[in-house]
Amino acid sequence: MSLIRVTNLTFEYEGSYDPIFENVSFQIDTDWKLGFTGRNGRGKTTFLRLLMGQYEYQGTISTSVAFDYFPFEVTDYGMDTLELVEEILPDYEYWKLSRELSLLELEEDVLYRPFGTLSNGEQTKVMLAVLFLRENHFLLIDEPTNHLDLHAREVVSAYLDKKKGFILVSHDRAFLDRCIDHILSINKTNIEIQQGNFSSWRQNMEYQTNYELAENEKLKKEIRHLTEASRRSAGWSDAVEKTKYGTRNSGLRPDRGFIGHKAEKMMKRAKAAEARREKAAEDKAGLLKNVEKAPELILHPLPHHSRRLMEASGIEIAYSQKQVCGPLDFTVNAGDRIALTGRNGAGKSSILKLLAGYEIPHRGQLTEANGLIISYVEQDTSFLKGELADFVEQNNLDETLFKAVLRKLDFSRGQFEKRIESFSAGQKKKILLAKSLCTPAHLYIWDEPLNYIDVLSRIQLEELILKFKPTMILVEHDKTFLDHTATGSISLDR
CATH class of the missing domain: 3.40.50.300 (P-loop containing nucleotide triphosphate hydrolases)
Structure with missing residues (x-):
C-alpha cells in the first residue's frame, strides 16, 4: 500500500x-x-x-x-x-x-x-x-x-x-x-473523496444539497429581519438624539446625559444587528457552492394521425453477402419506447440507420407512416468540427433555443466561443442531443445517446422522456436508464 x-x-x-x-x-x-x-x-x-x-x-x-x-x-x-x-x-x-x-x-x-x-x-x-x-x-x-x-x-x-x-x-x-x-x-468548486459506491455518494450529495438549500432559506430570512431591525434601531437612535436639546419654546431643559445614553444604546443595538447580518451573509456565501442545478429539459414530440408509425417484416441486414442480423419482425406504435438490445456486433446501429433512412443493404420490407418526421442521434461524434454557429446554420436550428438547451446541459457561455474540436467527448455528444431536442419529430431514434454523458445529464434525459413520452427507438447499455425509460425491447441475439 x-x-x-x-x-x-x-x-x-x-x-x-x-x-x-x-x-x-x-x-x-x-x-x-x-x-x-x-x-x-x-x-x-x-x-x-x-x-x-x-x-x-x-x-x-x-x-x-x-x-x-x-x-x-x-x-x-x-x-x-x-x-x-x-x-x-x-x-x-x-x-x-x-x-x-x-x-x-x-x-x-x-x-x-x-x-x-x-x-x-x-x-x-x-x-x-x-x-x-x-x-x-x-x-x-x-x-x-x-x-x-x-x-x-x-x-x-x-x-x-x-x-x-x-x-x-x-x-x-x-x-x-x-x-x-x-x-x-x-x-463545481472543489475535488473531494468519499468512501462508498456511487449510490451512497449520490445520496450524501442530495442530503448536503437539501441541507444547504434549507440553511440558505433560513439565512435569507434572518438577513432580511436583521436588516429591518438595524434600520429601525438607527432611526430610533437619531430621533432620540434630536430630543437632547428640546424645542425652542418649551421652556423645559431635557436630561441630555440620559437621552444621549439612550441614543448610544440604540445605536449599539443597531450596530450589533448589522454585525449579525454581515455574519449571516458570510455564512450564506459559504453555502450552495457545489449545488448542481439540473434545469428541466423540454421536448416537443409531434402527434401523428396514424397510431402505427413503422412496421418491419423479415428485415435482414447483410454486408458482402454475410448476414449481420435478422430476420426481424416488429412494429412501432405511437408512445412506444423500444430498446434495441444485443451483443456487440449484432447489428443494432445498422438497424437504427436503416430506420432513420440511411442506405443500408437489407432484405425484407420496411413500411413507415406517411409524412413521418424522424430525429436521429448517431453514435459517432468524430465529424463534429468548427464553430457552433456553423453547426446551427448547417442544421437549420434556432440558435437561441439550441444554446438554451446546451446551457441546461451544463455548457458555460464561454464554451460557445470555442471550437467544437476542443470540446470533451461528452460535450460533443450533448451537441447531437441538443439538436434532436430542438427538432420536433414523430419518432426519435437515438444510438447510444449516453456515451460519455455525465450522470446528472442522464437523469435530466430520463426525466424528459418520462414527462413528454416521445415515441422512441434507441440503443443504450445503461441498465438504469433503460429500466426507467423503455416500455419494451427487441433482442437481436439469436
Whole structure:
C-alpha cells in the first residue's frame, strides 16, 4: 500500500482564461477501487493525463507507483493480438494472461486474430487483461463502458470488483456500484473523496444539497429581519438624539446625559444587528457552492394521425453477402419506447440507420407512416468540427433555443466561443442531443445517446422522456436508464 499525494495542483490549457484545477490538494490510497465522477468538461480525462505526466502543471503529484492508462494507444491494428501483448508487456506469462481472459469470458483464440478484427468489447477486455498483469502499477481506466453491451458490462464490473488499485471514469451508475469502494468527485468548486459506491455518494450529495438549500432559506430570512431591525434601531437612535436639546419654546431643559445614553444604546443595538447580518451573509456565501442545478429539459414530440408509425417484416441486414442480423419482425406504435438490445456486433446501429433512412443493404420490407418526421442521434461524434454557429446554420436550428438547451446541459457561455474540436467527448455528444431536442419529430431514434454523458445529464434525459413520452427507438447499455425509460425491447441475439 502507498499513497498518491496531490498538492496545490493548478492547471489550465494554453490560451484559456479559466483554470481546470486551482490549488487542488488530496491523497489517494493505491489499494482503493476509485470511481471518478463529475460533469462533462470538468477535467476528468485531463486529470488522468496529468497523472501520466503528459501536461506541465503547477504544484506536485508524488507517488511510488507507475501509472497505466486505458485505453492504451495501438499503432498497428493489423498485428495479431498476442504480438500486441508482447509489445506492451514483453515479460508476460502466458498462463496468467489466459487466466485473465477467462475471468473476462474471452476465448484464447482472440490472441491469434488481428487486433483490428476484434469487436470493441473484445478489445476493451484484452486491454484490461494486459494492464492488470503489470505489478506495482496503478490503472487509470477512462470510460471503458462506452463499447460494452449489457452482458459485457456485467462481466467487466465483476472482473474489476476482484481487482484493486485503479481510478475508473464511468457514468454508468449500476456499473460503478458493482466495482468501487471510493468516489473521487470533481464538484463545481472543489475535488473531494468519499468512501462508498456511487449510490451512497449520490445520496450524501442530495442530503448536503437539501441541507444547504434549507440553511440558505433560513439565512435569507434572518438577513432580511436583521436588516429591518438595524434600520429601525438607527432611526430610533437619531430621533432620540434630536430630543437632547428640546424645542425652542418649551421652556423645559431635557436630561441630555440620559437621552444621549439612550441614543448610544440604540445605536449599539443597531450596530450589533448589522454585525449579525454581515455574519449571516458570510455564512450564506459559504453555502450552495457545489449545488448542481439540473434545469428541466423540454421536448416537443409531434402527434401523428396514424397510431402505427413503422412496421418491419423479415428485415435482414447483410454486408458482402454475410448476414449481420435478422430476420426481424416488429412494429412501432405511437408512445412506444423500444430498446434495441444485443451483443456487440449484432447489428443494432445498422438497424437504427436503416430506420432513420440511411442506405443500408437489407432484405425484407420496411413500411413507415406517411409524412413521418424522424430525429436521429448517431453514435459517432468524430465529424463534429468548427464553430457552433456553423453547426446551427448547417442544421437549420434556432440558435437561441439550441444554446438554451446546451446551457441546461451544463455548457458555460464561454464554451460557445470555442471550437467544437476542443470540446470533451461528452460535450460533443450533448451537441447531437441538443439538436434532436430542438427538432420536433414523430419518432426519435437515438444510438447510444449516453456515451460519455455525465450522470446528472442522464437523469435530466430520463426525466424528459418520462414527462413528454416521445415515441422512441434507441440503443443504450445503461441498465438504469433503460429500466426507467423503455416500455419494451427487441433482442437481436439469436
